[in-house]
Amino acid sequence: MPLWSPxxxxxxxxxxxxxGRVRVLTGDDTRALHDLLDNDPVGxxxxxxxLQHRGTAGLGKGRQGAMLLGIDAEPREGTDRPLASAxxxxxxxxxxxxxxxxxxQFGRAAxxxxxxxxxxxxxxxxxxxxxxxxxWSNHREVRADQPLMVMYQEPQMSPLPGxxxxxPEEFDxxxxxxxxMFTEELGFSPYDHGASQYRDRIRGLIHAGHSLIAVxxxxxxxxxxxxxxxxxxxxxxVQGVWVNPRWRGRGMAAPGxxxxxxxxxxxxxxxxxxxxxxxxxxxxxxxxxGFQHAGTYSTVLF
Numbered sequence: 465m466p467l468w469s470p471x472x473x474x475x476x477x478x479x480x481x482x483x484g485r486v487r488v489l490t491g492d493d494t495r496a497l498h499d500l501l502d503n504d505p506v507g508x509x510x511x512x513x514x515l516q517h518r519g520t521a522g523l524g525k526g527r528q529g530a531m532l533l534g535i536d537a538e539p540r541e542g543t544d545r546p547l548a549s550a551x552x553x554x555x556x557x558x559x560x561x562x563x564x565x566x567x568x569q570f571g572r573a574a575x576x577x578x579x580x581x582x583x584x585x586x587x588x589x590x591x592x593x594x595x596x597x598x599x600w601s602n603h604r605e606v607r608a609d610q611p612l613m614v615m616y617q618e619p620q621m622s623p624l625p626g627x628x629x630x631x632p633e634e635f636d637x638x639x640x641x642x643x644x645m646f647t648e649e650l651g652f653s654p655y656d657h658g659a660s661q662y663r664d665r666i667r668g669l670i671h672a673g674h675s676l677i678a679v680x681x682x683x684x685x686x687x688x689x690x691x692x693x694x695x696x697x698x699x700x701x702v703q704g705v706w707v708n709p710r711w712r713g714r715g716m717a718a719p720g721x722x723x724x725x726x727x728x729x730x731x732x733x734x735x736x737x738x739x740x741x742x743x744x745x746x747x748x749x750x751x752x753x754g755f756q757h758a759g760t761y762s763t764v765l766f
Contacts, residue, residue, distance in 0.1 A: 474577060478533065481576035482569045489532040491522040493547065497532065500547045500561050505698035506614050506736045506758050507587050511552045511560050513694035530554030533573055535566050553577070555657075557584040557594065564593035571597025581766055582657055588762040595764045604652070604765040609741040613755035614699075614734055615725050620754060623723035624688060624716060630675040632667075638675055639666050641686045645706035650765065676724055680711075687711045688720040692728060699734040705746070717749040725753060
């Protein structure tokens, strides 16, 4: 075999694994991908934000750059080639508009590429079908039941006083709070997947105004924090909600989230999040704020 052949390229591997049903998207598919994402702005916030940042559905930079896969729909007269479903494939895998059958094809494509990923997440039915099709067994955990919740209007309850955007000079304290939340939530350190990338991500959130905190006036410790992990003109997705253990049990979570929603609605008409169903106190707090259920996510952690 020569050193390179079409069958050894990512496109060739994907085509062979899926019988030609899945293809790698190009810049020419950008408009069609936007149209597909617009069908579910709450469920697709993270991919829509990534596409907004990249500006194209084409391949990312480098050998391990993120790519977008797609399955074509039947063409409609007078329109560009439409997409029936798509899938973000980078350090995370996120199916878009996929039913179980198309998610299975994306799982076969991902398996053929043999890339390391941190997680698979998104709408539950598609995620679980995709994961099963990969045949991967090196996962840490499957969180199959994660309510996806959304708000369209300001909360009726009073927000937690003092919640504000964090400042660049507060980076060290914000990083410590973020790392504590991550480790508590996932059971391993965020630095396991690259300390510099994790810190860059936190700096980016702070500089974008997407990191929110409340600080105790006496101890100067962060008592509450949350971030807007993904932001588009149509929706923002909240992540990293955390109450400092020293201040838990004081009813801060719901009013803290009320403040977060108020900030989020300045950026987009929808504020969403997803949460583990077994975290009953968090689910109830979000419901008190006014969040409504909008389906179910699943996450597979590696």
